[in-house]
Amino acid sequence: MTTRSWQVSAAALATPTWACAILLAVLALAEGAARSRPVRDLLHVPSVGSPSRRFEMQLDGLERYAAARGEVDCIVLGNSTVLMGVDPEALARGYRARSGGELRCYSFGVAGMTASAAEAVAAILLERYRPELLLYVVTARDVGDNVDGPLLAGTPWVRYRRGALSSEGWLVEHSAAFRYWLLYRQWLERDRWPAAAAATGTSALGFHASAASLPLSPALWRHTVQAYEEIARQPPSQSEARAYAELLATARARAQIVVVEAPLHPRLRRATSRLGGFYEQAMLLLRRESRRQHVPFWRVPADGVIPGDGWLDFVHLNRRGAGAFSHWLGARLGAAVRSGRLRPPGAARAEA
Amino acid sequence: MLVLVLALAAALSVYHLLPARAQRCWLLLLSYAFYAALAPRFLPVLAAMTLATWVIARRLADLPSAADAATRRRRRGWLMLGVAIDVGALGALRWVYGSGAPFQAPFAVLGLSFYSLQALSYLFDTYSGALRVPHTFADFALYLSYFPKVAAGPIERPGDFLRQLAGARVVDDRRLARAATLIAVGLTRKLVIADPLAAQLPAGAFTAPADFGSLVLAATTVGWAFVLYNDFAGYTGIARGLSCLFGIELARNFAQPFAAGSFTELWNRWHITFSHWLRDYVYLPLSRHLLRRNLQRGNAANLLLPPIATMLVCGLWHGASAHMLLWGGLHGVYLVLERALRLLRPSPPGSAAPPWPHAAGIALVFGLSCWTFIALRLPIEQAIEFWRQLAFGPLGALPDGRALLFVVPSLWLDRMEARHGDDALLDAWPRAARAAALAAAALLWFAATGMTAPAPFVYQGF
Numbered sequence: 001m002t003t004r005s006w007q008v009s010a011a012a013l014a015t016p017t018w019a020c021a022i023l024l025a026v027l028a029l030a031e032g033a034a035r036s037r038p039v040r041d042l043l044h045v046p047s048v049g050s051p052s053r054r055f056e057m058q059l060d061g062l063e064r065y066a067a068a069r070g071e072v073d074c075i076v077l078g079n080s081t082v083l084m085g086v087d088p089e090a091l092a093r094g095y096r097a098r099s100g101g102e103l104r105c106y107s108f109g110v111a112g113m114t115a116s117a118a119e120a121v122a123a124i125l126l127e128r129y130r131p132e133l134l135l136y137v138v139t140a141r142d143v144g145d146n147v148d149g150p151l152l153a154g155t156p157w158v159r160y161r162r163g164a165l166s167s168e169g170w171l172v173e174h175s176a177a178f179r180y181w182l183l184y185r186q187w188l189e190r191d192r193w194p195a196a197a198a199a200t201g202t203s204a205l206g207f208h209a210s211a212a213s214l215p216l217s218p219a220l221w222r223h224t225v226q227a228y229e230e231i232a233r234q235p236p237s238q239s240e241a242r243a244y245a246e247l248l249a250t251a252r253a254r255a256q257i258v259v260v261e262a263p264l265h266p267r268l269r270r271a272t273s274r275l276g277g278f279y280e281q282a283m284l285l286l287r288r289e290s291r292r293q294h295v296p297f298w299r300v301p302a303d304g305v306i307p308g309d310g311w312l313d314f315v316h317l318n319r320r321g322a323g324a325f326s327h328w329l330g331a332r333l334g335a336a337v338r339s340g341r342l343r344p345p346g347a348a349r350a351e352a
Numbered sequence: 353m354l355v356l357v358l359a360l361a362a363a364l365s366v367y368h369l370l371p372a373r374a375q376r377c378w379l380l381l382l383s384y385a386f387y388a389a390l391a392p393r394f395l396p397v398l399a400a401m402t403l404a405t406w407v408i409a410r411r412l413a414d415l416p417s418a419a420d421a422a423t424r425r426r427r428r429g430w431l432m433l434g435v436a437i438d439v440g441a442l443g444a445l446r447w448v449y450g451s452g453a454p455f456q457a458p459f460a461v462l463g464l465s466f467y468s469l470q471a472l473s474y475l476f477d478t479y480s481g482a483l484r485v486p487h488t489f490a491d492f493a494l495y496l497s498y499f500p501k502v503a504a505g506p507i508e509r510p511g512d513f514l515r516q517l518a519g520a521r522v523v524d525d526r527r528l529a530r531a532a533t534l535i536a537v538g539l540t541r542k543l544v545i546a547d548p549l550a551a552q553l554p555a556g557a558f559t560a561p562a563d564f565g566s567l568v569l570a571a572t573t574v575g576w577a578f579v580l581y582n583d584f585a586g587y588t589g590i591a592r593g594l595s596c597l598f599g600i601e602l603a604r605n606f607a608q609p610f611a612a613g614s615f616t617e618l619w620n621r622w623h624i625t626f627s628h629w630l631r632d633y634v635y636l637p638l639s640r641h642l643l644r645r646n647l648q649r650g651n652a653a654n655l656l657l658p659p660i661a662t663m664l665v666c667g668l669w670h671g672a673s674a675h676m677l678l679w680g681g682l683h684g685v686y687l688v689l690e691r692a693l694r695l696l697r698p699s700p701p702g703s704a705a706p707p708w709p710h711a712a713g714i715a716l717v718f719g720l721s722c723w724t725f726i727a728l729r730l731p732i733e734q735a736i737e738f739w740r741q742l743a744f745g746p747l748g749a750l751p752d753g754r755a756l757l758f759v760v761p762s763l764w765l766d767r768m769e770a771r772h773g774d775d776a777l778l779d780a781w782p783r784a785a786r787a788a789a790l791a792a793a794a795l796l797w798f799a800a801t802g803m804t805a806p807a808p809f810v811y812q813g814f
Contacts, residue, residue, distance in 0.1 A: 005375065005521055005599055006368035012525040016532070018787030023794055181799060188548060190752060 027177070034176035044197055046179035047186070048157040048172050052150035054083070055110045055121070056183075057200040062106050062129065065204060072129045073345040074105040077118055078137035079149075081262035083109025085317040086137065087326040088205040094330025099337045101344050103330065105135075107206035112149035115142045116243035119250070120153035124161045126254040133345040134257045135329070136247065139264075139315075140272070140282035143241050145234035209319040210312050224314045225271060228279070236282045244286060248293045256342055258333070259290050263300045263325055265314040296341070298332060300325065364597055368523070376517055379498065379598065380490055386499035391462035398467065398502075401441055402493045405471040408434035409478040409492075417481055427479065434475040442468040446672055463502045465669060469629055470496055474510045476633055485514040498600070500591040504584070504811040506603045507625040513600075521599025530775040531596035536793050537765060537777060538589025544793075544800045545765075546582035547807050549575055549758035558730055561741040565748010569741060575755050576729065577722045580810055581609060582762055584623070587809045589774070604774065608766040613713035615686045618721060626666075635662040655691055660684035670728065675735055679727035686720065 033039045034046075045060040047053075066072055076086045088105035095103040108125065110117070115138075122134060141147055152158055160169020171178040186196045202208045251257035261283060264272070272279030290297040300306070305328045310321025317325055336342040363382050367375055388395050411430045415423050442464055449460035474492065477483035487495075495513050496502075523531075557564050557572040564572075588605040595602045603625045612618035619627040635658045642654040660681065667680020723742075726735045768777050778786045 004368070005372070005523060007522055007524045008528050009525055012528050015529075015783055015787050015790065018784065019790035019794065022788055022791035026791065026795065185799065188552065188754060190552075190754075 030177040031175060034180050040176075043180060044183055045200065046176065047183035047196070048155065048179060049168060049182045050150065050152055050155040050158070052110055052112070052152060053192075053195045053198075055113075055150060055152055057202065058108050058110060058206055061200065061202060061204065061206050062108060062125070065106050065206075066129055068204075069104055071104070071346075072106050072131045073103050074133040074135060075125055075129065075131045076105055076107045076109070076135040076137060077122055077125070078109055078262065079113045079139060079142065080109060080111040080316060081139055082107055082137045083111060083202070083206075083208045084210055084312065085109075085262065085322045085325055086135075086329070087203075087207045087209065087319075087322045089203075089207075090323040090326035091330035091333075094327035094332075095334040095337075096330075097327075098331045098334025099344065101334070101337065101346070103333070103345060105205065107202075109137075109206065109208070110150065110152075112147075113142075113152065114144070114147050114149045114243075115240040115247060117150060117152040118142065119243040119247035120158050120162065122247050123250050124158065126251060127161075130254070131345070132255050132343070133333075134251045134255050135260055135333075136251070136257060137260045137262050138244075138286055139262045140236075140279045141231055143236045143244055143282050143285060144231040144278075145237035145240070147231060147237075147240075207322070209322065210316070211319055212312060213309055213318050220313060221267075224268060228268070228272060231278060234278075236278075236285050241285055241289070245289050245293070248290065248295050252293060252295065256345070257295050258336075258342070259286065259295055259297045260329060261286075261297070261299045262315075263306050263317065263321070265311055266302060268314040269302065296336070298329075300328065360594070367598060372520070375521070375598075376490060376494060380494045383494060383497040383499040383502060387462065387497060387502055390503070391460070394461045394464070397441065397445065397461055397464065398497055401438060401464075401468065401471055402496050404437050405434060405474060405496075406489055406492050408437070409475055412475070412478045417479075431475060431479045435472060438468045438471045438475070443672065450671060463504065466505045466507055467496045467502060469507050469626070469669075470510070472633065473507075473629065477510055483510055483514075485511055485518055487514045487517065491517050498595070500595040500598075501602055504587055504591075504809055505623075505625055506588055506591065506605045507629050508603060512603065516600050523597060523599050527596055527599070529779070531593045532790075533775050533777050533779075534589045534593030534596065536593075536790060537769075537774065538586045538591075538593060539797055540586070540793050541582040541589060541762070541765065542586030542809070544796045545758045545762050546579050546586055546810075548800055549582070549755060550579045550807065552752065552755045552758070553579070558734070558738065561734075561738045562745070564741070564745075566742050566745045567747050568749065568751045569738065569745070571751030571755065573722045573726060573742070575759070577610075577718075577725055578759050578762055580725065581606070581622075582758075583810045587811060592775075607774075608770050610718050610763075611714060611766065611770070612717050613710050615683065615690050615717060615721075618717055619683075619687075626669075630662050630666055634665050635659070638662070650695065655695070656688055659687035659691065663687065673731070675727050675730060675732045678732060678735070679724055682724045682727065683721075686724075 034043075045057050047056050048059065050056055062072070062075070076082055076088070076091070078086075086105075086107045086109065088107050091105050092103045095101065108121070110121070113121070118136065122136070125131070126134065156166045156168040157172035160166055160173060172182070183196060186192045248257060248259070264279075269279075287297045306317065306321045306324055310317055310324055312318040312321070333342065337344045363378075367378055367382075370378055384395065384398075387398060408430050412427055412434075415427045415430070417424070417427065445461045445464055474483070474495070491514055492510075494517065495508070495510055498508075498513070501508060553572050553575050554564060554568060557569060561569055585606040588602075592602045592604070605624050605626075607621045607624065609618055609622035612621050619631075638661055639654055639658040642651065642657060646653065661684075663680040663682075663684030664677060665680070666683070667676040667678070670676045670679070723739075726738050729735075730738060765777075772779060778789055781789070
């Protein structure tokens with residue numbers, strides 16, 4: 001006769017069953033708390049598990065903006081030149097002055113974002129918020145090779161939003177508690193936590209105004225040129241160029257899109273022609289692709305738009321410069337609407 | 353992770369449906385499949401060592417131990433051949449695949465350092481006649497390859513293991529609770545303490561100690577000791593718990609090592625199965641041999657040689673490199689000094705140690721063993737640089753206090769294990785509290801790892 005080797009009674013399973021019940025209750029409580037407004041107001045901006053805290057702050061800001069205003073007419077997408085250089089209020093003023101209409105824009109600038117990251121982000125933003133206009137502000141760096149930028153396209157949640165199923169992507173999408181957990185686990189990472197816990201520093205419209213104006217010193221000049229020389233050593237990246245083309249195609253299918261070349265300090269613009277022609281080469285590539293897809297490509301006039309004291313450094317604008325650039329951009333949009341080259345953003349919704 | 357859990361559940365279900373004899377075959381099959389899944393190209397090494405050790409052990413068993421001198425010589429010859437094969441394979445493959453820095457680059461031949469010692473145990477015990485449990489080749493193959501312990505131990509003794517294979521392997525409520533406790537504590541040590549604490553240690557402290565103040569280096573040294581301990585103790589707990597589910601008990605490997613008041617005690621609390629292996633197969637035979645030559649209490653050779661030789665073997669087992677020998681040698685010296693001190697100032701039998709010297713002893717042993725761990729971790733030149741900076745560098749900034757978040761639970765678990773036993777940690781608690789503790793542990797496992805795979809176990813590198 002053989003003895004059964006498994007002689008566990010049903011009573012032995014009581015503790016694990018209770019543990020599961022407690023676990024589920026705790027998780028449900030945490031989820032409820034994370035979704036409630038009073039708790040959310042006490043906490044930092046949640047994370048979606050991306051390598052860029054600014055991206056997460058911008059997502060949260062846009063979500064709050066859309067929740068408060070109901071809809072977003074236009075999203076301005078780009079890297080730090082958008083973050084610090086596009087003030088949606090000034091843009092709306094410029095637009096109103098030229099077209100007489102209203103324009104509700106959110107400035108979605110993420111430092112270091114290249115074309116491949118922008119393409120992934122644009123697809124999500126266009127699907128989620130359905131703006132009628134996407135303004136993509138580009139720099140030559142966006143299609144540079146070996147450019148150091150946040151790899152947003154590889155973030156599980158971004159991939160999930162674009163159709164690649166994953167448990168982490170699903171949890172980020174559906175669980176507020178999980179998003180807060182992704183943030184607060186960074187408390188243990190001494191290098192990441194200060195940035196994670198920092199205030200957004202942006203307005204409710206995503207604009208990060210800088211009152212400073214760095215002395216355009218020889219040291220800063222050398223540093224800037226050195227950074228551009230690093231990029232100029234490589235030809236424009238094929239994969240980034242492809243991502244740029246995809247971004248235009250995706251955006252055209254869902255909204256109107258205008259590409260705008262970010263302002264560059266006149267001295268740097270002159271210098272870029274000496275840096276192996278990279279800047280011009282990259283801009284030419286971007287312009288050609290835009291033309292091929294019938295997407296307007298606007299350049300800021302070299303002089304007259306950005307005041308001399310409107311620069312934070314050779315690449316970024318301060319509050320004054322941002323105001324001027326944004327006003328110019330809004331006016332240009334208004335003119336395009338008046339001339340019929342663009343449909344007025346928000347008009348379709350107003351009619352509906 | 354989910355796949356592993358499901359595979360384990362399936363394996364367990366089949367196991368408990370089978371009759372006892374078939375269960376052993378099933379376990380052997382599972383063990384080889386597990387090894388093949390982790391390190392397929394080294395499966396022939398495991399199989400060849402199993403076969404060679406078995407053949408030689410059969411020859412040893414067939415030759416009577418109390419026979420004439422020629423037979424005894426033949427027996428010794430077979431034993432030497434077996435030892436040469438097992439030690440030679442370990443040495444040669446370590447030479448080919450080992451990096452000399454197992455904490456950075458794992459030894460490719462998974463588990464060889466562990467199953468080769470068990471193969472040697474089998475030979476020694478067969479030779480000495482200590483192994484009297486009837487068993488088959490399949491049982492022996494299972495003894496070497498049993499999947500919960502094949503990668504990093506515990507280093508089981510053949511008698512204990514084979515006796516359990518021969519008997520009934522029942523899993524009842526009590527054993528299930530023990531298994532759950534061991535696995536839960538093991539996972540907590542690994543996922544909630546060791547891995548996050550390792551991430552807290554400053555990245556460059558070991559490679560560029562000159563960039564850090566001595567306070568941070570001291571904290572890193574202590575932190576790393578806790579990482580190593582919780583990682584390895586965590587692994588052992590999981591292995592023992594899993595084995596319990598199959599009705600097989602594996603030996604305990606750790607017993608609050610940081611509470612050791614002497615180095616002798618430390619080695620009875622740290623990696624117990626290995627240190628007992630060294631004690632039984634290196635230290636005691638050597639000591640007996642020396643005592644046969646000179647029975648005096650103050651026999652200098654017996655005072656010096658067995659501890660030093662044993663700890664050098666211990667260092668060599670960790671890696672055939674100078675810094676491992678230095679680490680082992682230093683521990684040998686500590687043991688010698690301790691024994692010498694006891695000879696000079698023997699404590700009266702039955703007298704209880706006063707609390708303060710005992711506490712000082714704990715602090716000294718802990719501090720010195722942490723300090724010596726640097727030689728285990730770093731090549732000699734880097735270890736010396738680290739020690740120099742630790743001793744003579746500027747104090748620098750205070751270390752990050754967040755590491756304490758992991759050290760305190762480790763000490764708490766140690767205290768609980770000391771009070772209740774490592775497999776009955778929560779038995780005294782009411783059911784609701786036990787369930788809450790289990791739920792909290794599960795939440796912490798998830799919170800600590802999230803969606804990322806846990807880091808490999810440190811001792812998989814050996």
